[in-house]
Amino acid sequence: MKRVITVIGAIFLTGLLAGTAIGSDKILKMSTTTSTQSSGLLDLLLPEFEKDTAIKVKVIAKGTGAAIRDGQDGNVDVIFVHAKGREEKFVADGWGTKRYAVMHNDFVLIGPAADAAKIRGLSDGGRALGKIAEMKQTFISRGDDSGTHTKEQFLWQESGVALVDKIQTIVKKGKKKEVSFQMPAGSVDWYLSIGQGMGKTITFADEKQAYTMSDRGTYIKYKYGKTPAIELDVLCEGGPALANPYGIIPVNPEKHPHVQNDLAMQFVDWITSEKGQKMISNYRLEGKQLFYPDAM
Numbered sequence: 001m002k003r004v005i006t007v008i009g010a011i012f013l014t015g016l017l018a019g020t021a022i023g024s025d026k027i028l029k030m031s032t033t034t035s036t037q038s039s040g041l042l043d044l045l046l047p048e049f050e051k052d053t054a055i056k057v058k059v060i061a062k063g064t065g066a067a068i069r070d071g072q073d074g075n076v077d078v079i080f081v082h083a084k085g086r087e088e089k090f091v092a093d094g095w096g097t098k099r100y101a102v103m104h105n106d107f108v109l110i111g112p113a114a115d116a117a118k119i120r121g122l123s124d125g126g127r128a129l130g131k132i133a134e135m136k137q138t139f140i141s142r143g144d145d146s147g148t149h150t151k152e153q154f155l156w157q158e159s160g161v162a163l164v165d166k167i168q169t170i171v172k173k174g175k176k177k178e179v180s181f182q183m184p185a186g187s188v189d190w191y192l193s194i195g196q197g198m199g200k201t202i203t204f205a206d207e208k209q210a211y212t213m214s215d216r217g218t219y220i221k222y223k224y225g226k227t228p229a230i231e232l233d234v235l236c237e238g239g240p241a242l243a244n245p246y247g248i249i250p251v252n253p254e255k256h257p258h259v260q261n262d263l264a265m266q267f268v269d270w271i272t273s274e275k276g277q278k279m280i281s282n283y284r285l286e287g288k289q290l291f292y293p294d295a296m
Contacts, residue, residue, distance in 0.1 A: 030058065035198050052270065090249060096251060117211065125239055206230040
């Protein structure tokens with residue numbers, strides 16, 4: 001009888017310890033732009049972060065606008081996005097504690113090799129969009145309130161093309177949301193706003209042999225890191241307006257006391273450390289660098 005009680009006690013203790021271990025798992029919730037995921041960068045960084053800190057990261061990949069709203073609503077502990085003006089407003093309004101610069105690459109305008117709009121070799125994104133509009137060439141817009149969509153909107157304003165306001169309902173993960181933006185006047189036959197992430201937008205543009213705008217990292221992933229590779233070429237690149245900085249911001253615990261600021265700051269410290277920055281710098285596909293560190 002005593003042996004039976006001992007065995008039962010051991011089983012109970014083992015279960016209790018296992019339950020405690022499971023309960024003590026540290027999980028950081030991060031909302032981030034689709035480009036950090038589509039590029040493959042997070043697949044490199046997050047396992048190493050977990051190895052160093054025992055913190056798992058639950059990634060919620062969506063457009064920058066939606067990621068920022070996740071932070072405002074207290075749905076996540078940290079956001080990792082790429083629309084610097086909106087990030088700074090997020091902090092100024094008290095939703096985030098501080099913006100930490102992490103890395104940058106740039107945006108590129110891509111399109112078919114035939115390039116009917118004749119934008120190849122341009123570095124002025126606004127001028128390139130103006131030529132696409134002039135020639136009424138099919139352009140695919142993410143149309144999802146992401147950082148890329150925000151940059152595209154800025155470039156259309158720089159293009160000098162007449163614009164009209166548009167409100168569109170898109171569906172993301174079964175949820176409807178309204179997105180407000182501007183599009184070229186009289187463009188219904190050639191300007192397609194699809195409300196999708198970067199990877200799907202590139203794929204759709206490739207299928208249509210159309211123009212679109214992408215962050216360079218995701219373009220490289222789809223051009224050189226996938227089979228079959230997309231056919232679209234980089235046609236406009238290098239101008240200062242095409243810069244694409246990424247920042248990370250812990251959600252303010254004064255706004256949302258339940259957020260895990262300690263875990264968020266461990267991730268901030270790690271990704272901006274020498275190790276994290278070197279991993280970002282060394283990440284390549286087919287010998288091509290996707291991101292450039294900004295914290296070292």
